[in-house]
Amino acid sequence: MEKEQQKRVVEALLFLSEEPVKTDKIAKVLSTTPEEAYKRVLELEEELFSEGRGLQVFETAAGYRMGTRPELAPLLEKAFSEEVSSNLSNAALEVLAIIAYKQPVTRIDIESIRGVRCEHVLDNLLKRKLIRISGRKEGPGRPILYVTSADFLKYFGLKDLGDLPELEITEENAEEEQAANEFDENKFSP
Secondary structure, three states: OOHHHHHHHHHHHHHHOOOOEOHHHHHHHHOOOHHHHHHHHHHHHHHHHHOOOOEEEEEEOOEEEEEEOHHHHHHHHHHOHHHHHOOOOHHHHHHHHHHHHHOOEEHHHHHHHHOOOOHHHHHHHHHOOOEEEEEEOOOOOOOEEEEEOHHHHHHHOOOOHHHOOOOOOOHHHHHHHHHHHHHHHHHOOO
């Protein structure tokens, strides 16, 4: 199969797949090596970018997938506003953000940041497999520790947690963070 045909097959494969596709699977479909399959993915990614197309290739923790260009989001949200808004509630997004940036984190830690209870939200995020339980914290009651999952990375199209945007630290946020850290340090001291 020639290079251009391989690239078209990769494009169709990524477009049709609901889950990220690993390089090994692409190589198997193309009857080639993983290195050659990787080259076709990169070529497709470059071609879509250079032509300014509406789709692009994203690398995630689980492989590659096809998605829309981020700058088109405002227009697409208008067209699919009902579907987009029903995906995750604001509360779920807040809890996910806290877990993503502070993990591993307990329910009590999340509630102290948000100021409201979040058992129901955590249950829904666990059911959707966007978060997982990583263990228990040492100390009284041994509370459950929550972390993000591989499905979280896939859902948001992230390669790893390093792709998360930087947090903006304001004076108020810095003071709250310092007070929380001082409380944690003094919590178990005699």
